[in-house]
Amino acid sequence: MHTAAHAMLFLLPQTTGYIFPNEAEMPWSLLIVVYPYLTGLVAGAFILASLVKVFNVKELQPVYRLSLLTALAFLLIAPLPLLLHLGHPERSYEIFLTPNLTSAMAMFGFVYAWYLMVVLLLEIWFTYRRELIVWSQGERTVMKVVYRVLSLFSVDTSEESAAFDRKAIKVITIVGIPSAFLLHGYVGFIFGSVKANPWWSSVLMPIVFLFSAIVSGIALVTFLYMVLTTLRRERINMACLDKMASFLFYAVILDFSLEFLDFIHRLYESEESIKILSELVMNRLFFSLGVIQVLLGMFVPLGIMVLIRVLRLDEELRKLLYFVAVILIQLGIFATRWNVVIGGQMFSKSFRGLMEYKAKIGGMDGFLMTLVLLVLPFIVLTVLIKVLPPWDRPESVAR
Amino acid sequence: MERRRFLKKSLTLLAEAGVLGGIATAAKTARAEPKGYDPSKHRYGMGIQIDKCIGCGKCVEACKEENNVPRDVAHFRTWVERYVIEQDGGVVVERVDPGSSGSHEPIPNENTVRTFFVPKLCNQCDNPPCVQVCPVGATFKTEDGVILVDADRCIGCRYCIQACPYGARYLNPLTDTADKCTFCYHRITKGLLPACVEVCPTQARIFGDIDSPASPLARFRRMNKLHVLKPSLNTEPKVQYADLDGEVR
Numbered sequence: 187m188h189t190a191a192h193a194m195l196f197l198l199p200q201t202t203g204y205i206f207p208n209e210a211e212m213p214w215s216l217l218i219v220v221y222p223y224l225t226g227l228v229a230g231a232f233i234l235a236s237l238v239k240v241f242n243v244k245e246l247q248p249v250y251r252l253s254l255l256t257a258l259a260f261l262l263i264a265p266l267p268l269l270l271h272l273g274h275p276e277r278s279y280e281i282f283l284t285p286n287l288t289s290a291m292a293m294f295g296f297v298y299a300w301y302l303m304v305v306l307l308l309e310i311w312f313t314y315r316r317e318l319i320v321w322s323q324g325e326r327t328v329m330k331v332v333y334r335v336l337s338l339f340s341v342d343t344s345e346e347s348a349a350f351d352r353k354a355i356k357v358i359t360i361v362g363i364p365s366a367f368l369l370h371g372y373v374g375f376i377f378g379s380v381k382a383n384p385w386w387s388s389v390l391m392p393i394v395f396l397f398s399a400i401v402s403g404i405a406l407v408t409f410l411y412m413v414l415t416t417l418r419r420e421r422i423n424m425a426c427l428d429k430m431a432s433f434l435f436y437a438v439i440l441d442f443s444l445e446f447l448d449f450i451h452r453l454y455e456s457e458e459s460i461k462i463l464s465e466l467v468m469n470r471l472f473f474s475l476g477v478i479q480v481l482l483g484m485f486v487p488l489g490i491m492v493l494i495r496v497l498r499l500d501e502e503l504r505k506l507l508y509f510v511a512v513i514l515i516q517l518g519i520f521a522t523r524w525n526v527v528i529g530g531q532m533f534s535k536s537f538r539g540l541m542e543y544k545a546k547i548g549g550m551d552g553f554l555m556t557l558v559l560l561v562l563p564f565i566v567l568t569v570l571i572k573v574l575p576p577w578d579r580p581e582s583v584a585r
Numbered sequence: 586m587e588r589r590r591f592l593k594k595s596l597t598l599l600a601e602a603g604v605l606g607g608i609a610t611a612a613k614t615a616r617a618e619p620k621g622y623d624p625s626k627h628r629y630g631m632g633i634q635i636d637k638c639i640g641c642g643k644c645v646e647a648c649k650e651e652n653n654v655p656r657d658v659a660h661f662r663t664w665v666e667r668y669v670i671e672q673d674g675g676v677v678v679e680r681v682d683p684g685s686s687g688s689h690e691p692i693p694n695e696n697t698v699r700t701f702f703v704p705k706l707c708n709q710c711d712n713p714p715c716v717q718v719c720p721v722g723a724t725f726k727t728e729d730g731v732i733l734v735d736a737d738r739c740i741g742c743r744y745c746i747q748a749c750p751y752g753a754r755y756l757n758p759l760t761d762t763a764d765k766c767t768f769c770y771h772r773i774t775k776g777l778l779p780a781c782v783e784v785c786p787t788q789a790r791i792f793g794d795i796d797s798p799a800s801p802l803a804r805f806r807r808m809n810k811l812h813v814l815k816p817s818l819n820t821e822p823k824v825q826y827a828d829l830d831g832e833v834r
Contacts, residue, residue, distance in 0.1 A: 204666075204678035206705075206752025210659040213743035213756065273741015273761030280721040280740060291744050292720035381818055382714060382750035535752050536834050538678055 203539030212531045212543055215551040217267035220559050222373045222395065223523045224264040227563075229370035229396070230403010231257040232306070232362060237433065239359040245429035251313060251576030252414070253407050258306050259567035265298065267559050270550050290376045301369045305362040311338070312354045314574055319343050332573065370399040377526060384459035385466070385530040390448045397441040402519035404434045405512040410567075412509055418577075424501055431508050435491045438515065442484050462537040470532045470540055475525045483518010487511040618774045624728035629768055630795040630823040631782070632805035633704055635830070637789035640665055640690065640702035642683030644781035644790065651769060651780035653759075658682065660755045662766040663706040663781050667691060668832060670698045676832050703833050704790065706781070707732065707753040707766035708814060708822030715745035715754065715763075724763065730795075730823060731770055736762045750815050768792070795823065 201210070235253035237243045269275050285292035315337055322333035371392035377383075378391025388394075408430045415422045452460065467475060490511045494504055532541050546552035618624060648663045649656060665681040669691050681702065691700045713732050716724050723738035724745050734745075739762035746754040746763060757764035769779035773792070777783070782792040793800030809827035815834060826833075 204680075207659060207661045207664050207680050208746075208752045208755040211755070213746045268742075271742075273743075273756060274739065277721075277738070277740045280738065284721055286719050286722040288717045289720045289744070291718065291742065294720070376744075380714075380718075380747055382748055531747075535750055536678070538676070538834070 200542045201534075201539055203534070204536055205534035205539040205541055206536055209534050209541060212528070212541065214527055214531060215271065215543075216528075216545050216553065216556045217271040217551045217559070219520070219523045219527045220267040220556055221264065222370075222527065223402070223520055224260050224267070224559075224563065225370055225373050226395065226399035226402050226519065226523070227406050228257045228261045228264060228301075228403070229366040229399040230401065230405075231260070231407050232366045232403070233400050234404050234407050234430070234433070235309075236359045236363050236366070239355055240363065243429065245423075245425045248423045248426045248577075249407055249411050249430065251574075252411060252571075253403075254306070254310050254313065255570045255574060255576055256407055256410060256567060257403075258310060259570055260563045261298075261302055261306060262566055263559065263563045265294075266562070267556075268294075270555065270559075290372070290379055293372060297369055297372050301365050305358060305365045309355055309358045309362060310574070311336075312351045312358065315340055315351055316343055316348055336573075367396055371396050377530065382535060383530050384457065385463060385533065386526070388448055390444060390451075394441070394444045394448060397437060397444055398519055398522050401434065401437045401441050401515060404430055404437060405515040405519070408434065408508065409512045409516065412505065412512075414571075422505060424504070427505070427508060431491060431494070431511075434512070434515070435488070438484055438488055438491075442480075442488075459537055462533045462540070465540060466529060466533045470542070471525055471529050474521045475529070478521035479518050479525055482514050483521055484515075487515050487518075618770075622774045624774075627729040628795045628823075629709070629730055629773060630793065630802055630825065631706070631709075631768070631779075632791040632802055632809070632811075633824065633826050634789050634791070634805070634809065635701055635703060635826060635828040637787045638665065638702040638704055639787055639789075640667055640681045641786065642681050643784045643786065644704060645681075645683040647780040647784040648766070651772075652767070654764075655758055660757070660764075662753075662764070663704060666703045666705060666833075667700070668703065668830065669700045670830070670832060672696045672698055699830075701828075701830060703826075703829075704781075705751065705753070706824060707749075707768075708751055708820065708824040709766075709768060711821035711823060712819060714748040714750070714818075714820060718744045718748040720744065727770075731768050731773075732765075733767055733770060734763050734765065736760050736764075739763050750818050750820065 231253045234246065235250050235257065238246045238250040269278055272278055281292055282295040285295065318333045318337035319341060320343065322330050322337065325333060374392030374395030377386040377395075378388050380386045408427070411430075412422060412427070452463065490507050493499070494507055499507070528543050532543060533539070534541065545556075548554055642665055645661065645664055648654060648661075652662055654660055654662050667679050667681050669677040671677070673696065691697070693700065709730060709732050711730065713724075713726060716726055716732060719725075719739075720742060721738055721740055723735045723740070724732065725735070726732050736757075741756060741761045741763070743756055743763065746756065749765075754763055754765045756762070769777070769781075772779060778792050779790075782790045791801050791805040793802030793805075795802060795806075797803060805827070806825070811825040811827055812829040813822040813825055814829075
């Protein structure tokens with residue numbers, strides 16, 4: 187037993203100060219960083235799409251469908267990290283069958299199902315319904331059947347039916363905005379409602395999650411739009427790009443203000459946990475929070491966008507700078523999720539010690555699996571784009 | 586006629602569901618409690634007299650043995666902390682390792698103000714955050730006030746581990762489910778004491794019925810000034826400490 191205990195000591199991450207013995211193992215690993223990151227992208231991409239339909243931001247029309255498909259692709263993969271992280275994934279259905287109604291996590295199934303079924307799938311169906319019928323008529327291969335099935339065997343391509351589609355889309359989007367808020371606000375609530383953890387326990391948490399979600403979603407769709415348009419050898423619509431960047435700019439400012447408010451509030455209240463949280467920020471999270479999240483993920487992109495506005499740079503330079511900015515923002519938001527999820531488990535609830543996290547390379551919750559889960563949504567998106575092109579098909583007549 | 590048949594059928598179905606439900610409940614009770622035990626007649630609690638604890642770690646050993654707790658240094662249902670409060674305001678806390686040899690008694694020097702041991706375990710909160718957050722209801726409060734985990738139902742999401750302010754929970758590597766102190770539920774429902782209480786050589790741990798005037802816990806509660814851990818979180822622990830120092834969290 188003694189040697190085993192010593193071997194264990196070497197395996198356990200480095201700690202400083204005193205931690206409760208059961209805290210040596212971090213309950214939530216890298217996969218739980220991926221989960222809020224993916225759902226955030228879903229909510230953000232959907233909010234971007236809704237800007238077109240509800241707020242009539244005409245400039246964003248070129249990315250409307252792309253945003254919807256992006257939201258769907260990421261939503262389909264979002265539960266996977268949760269599932270893989272469970273000790274008993276084979277029992278996960280219990281969340282749906284016997285949910286404990288006082289548990290924020292138990293609401294996952296309902297929020298997710300609502301968002302997938304009622305909001306995203308419906309909106310995408312109404313958006314594509316008429317084209318699906320037209321496409322099925324133009325196809326001869328197996329795709330003809332696929333399009334027929336996807337259109338749910340609808341055959342009406344009349345102007346009245348299209349008008350109904352547009353109306354339906356508007357209604358769904360109006361329902362969809364609070365739903366997207368719910369989806370990611372709820373993820374924030376899962377953390378924000380844990381009173382045992384002072385790093386998480388904050389009423390601002392759902393709102394901070396929401397705005398960082400909007401930031402990451404817009405940044406992702408901007409990135410995808412630039413890459414895909416270039417790959418298709420088409421011209422990037424600069425009015426659309428500038429508009430996205432403008433929304434992104436304000437979203438980052440809001441996100442930063444909220445996080446700053448949270449920071450100031452904690453510092454000013456200076457509660458029992460302030461010492462250990464200061465140590466956490468200054469030691470364990472200095473790089474991921476100070477450097478990546480705030481400096482590279484917020485300040486540099488904000489600086490870039492201010493520069494673009496002030497200097498009235500030409501198109502090519504603007505594109506380049508936007509591209510750099512959205513990648514930095516994406517990196518920053520991933521760091522944000524890391525700082526919440528991993529950061530919140532790096533200090534002891536005795537407030538007397540800090541833990542360290544060493545991600546495994548392999549295994550179900552290791553680094554490689556995380557990479558797979560981050561790449562998977564893009565593969566799903568590729569398939570979705572192949573089946574449901576978000577831009578005009580050359581042979582398509584309907585638009 | 587149609588309606589009568591429909592009513593009859595629904596009633597039969599309802600009755601069947603009731604019987605099935607009854608069987609399910611019976612199965613559950615049968616697993617947790619022995620025959621003839623009436624949980625509604627009890628409300629368990631523990632008292633810990635800090636000044637009586639000598640840090641021998643027998644309770645930790647007994648607990649690991651009794652409850653098949655992994656024999657490593659990262660999984661404990663109960664553990665003992667040693668505090669050394671220093672003149673300059675420093676506080677040194679260490680876990681007393683039952684496996685280690687030699688004395689657990691700190692050697693005081695001129696900088697030492699006071700030293701003491703604190704046994705820790707699940708506080709069996711009356712307002713338990715772990716039960717609140719469990720998504721599937723695998724963690725629940727029994728009628729006699731003990732918080733248990735149904736290992737056949739737990740999905741291993743670890744939300745309860747995050748929600749516990751006391752670090753009392755861990756993911757059992759043998760079952761991949763959440764685990765923690767049960768007050769030795771399999772023993773107390775047979776009228777026995779929890780293993781840690783049974784072996785404590787100084788009676789630093791007192792177990793009993795909170796509401797029963799005849800229980801040793803009643804005397805402990807009468808004779809001492811009591812405190813609980815992290816009272817500001819309103820978890821309402823049923824493990825109460827006498828002589829608790831303000832440095833203990």
